[in-house]
Amino acid sequence: MPSLWDLPDFDAHEGVHFFSDPASDLRAIIAIHSTHLGPAAGGTRLWHYAEAGDAVTDALRLSRGMSFKNAMAGLPVGGGKGVILADAARTKTPAMLAAFGRAIESLGGRYVTAEDVGMGEADLVAIGRETRHVSGLPVGEGRAGGDPGPSTAMGVFLGVKAAIRQALGKDSAQGVHVAIQGVGSVGGGLARLLAGEGARLTLADVDRARAERLAAELGGATVDAAEILSAEADVVSPCALGAVLTAESIAALRTPIVAGGANNQLATPEDGDRLHARNILYAPDYVINAGGIINVTLEYLGQGDRAEVEARLRQIPGRLETIWAESAASGDTAARVADRMAMALIGRG
Template structure:
């Protein structure tokens, strides 16, 4: 008998582990989706959730996305994800992070952790005190590792240009209208690269001061966070949290392509078909945002240097074209085709 255990996003996960540490206040979930290609690699997210069920759902969705992301990136890694449940004040201590490291270590290498939303390099150092199954530690010189954000942003930038070429007929970003949702570690760097190319940017961020600083420094049209997805542009680039593309928002899109780094952009599987039905080119998130995991995976595996990372980032547009070409041949949505290719590579 198969069951989803009351969680529709349970997808034959190999394990879902719940951890508590009363002394440090740690409450965490580690979801291991697949280890068929190697240890389950994926960052740990520090976030305040409405309840524990929401945290488990996030871990399930994110870990499945990591399986697909690592498979599409050609990495010998499976997919997993950790989430640490933050209190409303976002209280985070080195002791709590070290306790999470012990949780990771208890899985014996089946899960390898790294940075995600709410986690910084200093936090990874604290986690590494309790486990060797960690990546994203500070790097020097040409060594790979460290903050995955710049590599994620660069991969998205390359993928967005590929989307522009496919949807608009040019990868020269000068004058191309791009709406960037989220100006954090990834979205901010992406927006800077696009601004340097002469793209016409519309931006939004929940941190109003951060958004205004970007506008002051780089020039852009600033809109409210709830208006960014409906901006009349060529490309919408979601770079905040996920589940922002649903029946309502997709119907309101006024763009030719969606290409951004947010994980799990589709609120439900059928939303990929909705984009397809509207004729909107979609760059599946786990294909375009693989730059960060490429960097930290090569660090963990001890393979290559920054030149190797850059060479692998350059393959992201090729993988997107593979998805789009198969979608054109089959008539299926870009999201469905990407899932199918990833599943073939995993052997599911």
């Protein structure tokens, strides 16, 4: 087995921390990719992994993505990620959350956590009893913070509209067919925003009943989760887990636009090249989906209110347009242009 330093996704992480608390059955990883711009900020994911090595890869890829996301969003924080290795039932206990809070506290503020897949506000409250380095806590009306999902969904919605303007020449989502993979907090929020502007929706989720309920509410259609990426649509929007854009899935795409809220959508850097070769407009995921981290970072820093969050969300389309313009001018892919910009911002360019 290769050493941690030799893993393809290690990418000069500043630290990768492994935690075990037998009393609570906690096994967790906190990966810190960069603190060049400030403390490493990124949510905690609770997930069942078939192999422990898969959790390491996930933590490395997600924390690097957070470095890039936070830098491109103009936030004074670095990139990190927490991963809690869950059993098949995704058991989550107060003792486990408390132990994870103590793990965060042991890092002395180098890592700040928030909500991600498998975690909610109540879990963050529990973690927050053991450490102050946590955000995404319940907040009063009009304040920055709280559940990051709605802010992520709004940012993705604005980014999808920018992609529609760029590729289709339309100023509205009215009548545009969008296929959404995953209708949880972000994908479901995106679907409602698009429906409100008159988009035509096709939805899919591993929980088929959840997709069907939302489709009935919004007047959309559903397909099986295995079929959504190959749906014929104006926009395909991955909003579930990552690494869904592979050589095989890209070859099957029937869309001019890929723009969604999932992290690490490209399975490999070469998959960005494959999208570009097919003339498919790609919205780099860590640029379009930055709304949630903008919201919770402003909460943690005590800077601004909800109006400030929304003002920063409105900057997402402009960032995407800058990337697409540079891609068109240079002939390089949107994914590689964005990576180059982000690397320069974290001092690695």
